[in-house]
Amino acid sequence: MKLTGAEIFVECLKREGVKTLFALPGGVVLKIFDILHQQKDIDVILTRHEQGAGHMAEGYAKATGKPGVALVTSGPGMSNIVTALVDASMDSVPLVCFSGQVSTSLIGNDAFQEADNMGLSRPCTKYNFLVKDVNDLAVTIKEAFYVATTGRPGPVLVDIPKDVSMNKTDFKYPGSVSIRGYNPTYDGNKWQIKQAAEAIAKARKPILYVGGGVVFSGASEELIELAEMMNIPVDMTLMALGAFPGEHPLSMGMMGMHGTYWANMAVHYSDLVIAVGARFDDRVTGKVSEFCPHAKVIHIDIDPTSIRKNVNVDIPIVGDCKRVLRELNQILRATVNGEQKELRKPWLDQIHEWQRAHPLTYEQDSNGPIKPQHVIKRLYELTKDRDPIVSTDVGQHQMWAAQYFKLTKPRRWLTSGGLGTMGFGFPAAMGAQAAFPGRLVLCVAGDGSVQMNTQELATAVVNKLPVKVVIINNRYHGMVRQWQDLFYEGRYASSYLDVVPDFVKLAEAYGAVGLRAAKVSEIDDVIQEALAVDRPVFVDVPVDQYENCYPMIPAGGCNHEMILADPPELKKKQVVGTPVVGEDKDTVLTA
């Protein structure tokens, strides 16, 4: 029997095990939506904006490890999802995005709602396909899933012209595909792994610098074994949080621009950096020429281009983190003895010294304004037993969440790292919730960021996605304000938000639950109340507007030169009490 392209599309998705599709319709994809409407295996979640669909698919993918799938229409549907595609390429998220396209006979004619989807997505996908013939559709979809999920994962776009979805052909779904120009390397070079093992056994001051690759390859177990066996402290990048248990004695927490003092000192003074699934991003290295100046570097990554891109590497190993670590552990197991622990004792003592000297701190006055760190810390403490999935937006609140949430397992942390996309958190949480209906999914949001996707409240309500969004409401683009405090003499150019919606009423307007914690004493109760309802909740927490996030390595600074607190000249400006609004903003905070 012959099937239409639309039927083939749906059939292929079923064969790929797709359970949830984040989608928004339009003229050229109506045929596909019509077929989707008549089946029950794939749950179609209608979003209110294509960017929302894209971030939901990302949240789904980050939480499950399976590809997130989205379907959008041509033209504006496609251009609206571009941000999510860029985000997914930066953070190596496996996505398969389907876009509608005008009929093949119209392509290139500036037809209604035509956009050059291939051109738009080329720089922000791992690969993209235009299906010109319905006979190629099934194989192309198979290839799209294959490319998105293998090697270094990433987003793939499949552009489907309207006539391709209408035309008919015999349906045959390939069991497997291979592409001659695409052969990811999974097994590390044995000789290099042996070199690495020797370097690790000898090092006195080693540090593991682990990134998102550990999460994607599912290498946490191997990482824990390596760290414990050889007594090596673990620095995590923003993307890696949860890859190593946050409360483990060897966990140094997050490194980088807003990483912990000891994580950054440790990498700076180490004699051996073992980078695993990380890419030496500038937010981690600071000034590249001063990054770990005393260390030999081992770099394990599945993407050869990540190696020696930013930093010179002594022992490069191209391969899948899990496989390489497993092999490394096997060699080390044979050589390990009590000596290594002894050898590294002074190093660990030194790190504990750093930990004691500059722990993460904030001062919460029980009658004063709520400190943002305090809300996040309480949220963590009140939910940690439930093993929540936590998403964030982008800004100060994101960094505080990264500092205070000590996640125990991978795939619990959904954040936009490489691109830093405001508005990511809420839809990403919804995507994760769609994958795990029974689990607790939290979103630590910023008042600025959350406004970039609040329309998805409707999607959350309709689809019964009971995510708990805690809005750290400082009425500022806080991170921007912090930079202005530190580097622009307190001139708050376009960082004050002036009007912030009443988030309680906003949630209620959509039929969600809105709550507010206005005083320190209310925080716990309000969080408990939010956790108790089985509906989406916005919790508005007005916080100290002028709190800054530390430690901080100024952009391009060295990792051991952190700003640990507001400089004294800035302190004067922090006269808080009544929220500063409107006209006094200049007077209060100019030096």
Added chain:
Amino acid sequence: MAGARTPAISHTPFAIGSPLIFMEHIISVLVENKFGVLSRVAGLFSGRGFNIESLSVAPSLDPSMSMMTIVTRGDDRIIEQIVKQLNKLIDVIKVVDLNENEFVERETALIKVHTKPEDRAEALRIADIFRANVVDSTPTTYTIEVAGDTKKMEAIINLLQPLGIKELVRTGRVAIAREPIRPATAQPKRIAKE
């Protein structure tokens, strides 16, 4: 061991007009012969700030693949990144930095010389010296075809310029390794198994 770490790429990326202090490299890139591949390769160079001095492309012996010859400049680490990034493209089947071994390179140019009657003989003489061919001629022009390496191109252009070059087109360089390089692959381009 102490001291500053050398960043892998020690300068700001450059776009056009690469600093000549960097060594020139000729890179052969075997790619899928299908639409969009050229823009993927060009997009890679422009997006990452790598320089292209010339690029030529045409189908290879196997018509399902094309061979690109890219002339670029960079220090070792930039070239290493270029080769790796090219390899990462899914439509790229094989990348060879020809500078790693001996190679021969050629370029072809068509030069249309505007000739005054008294210069026509001189134009032919110059063409002869360079073993160039006159492939077309009108009462006022000669079109000369010349093939060779860059030096030869520049030499003939310099000599013909005083006579009046009206138009000049160059193919960009193509190059080939002297020793046989293992053929890329005999694999069909996509395999879909039941």
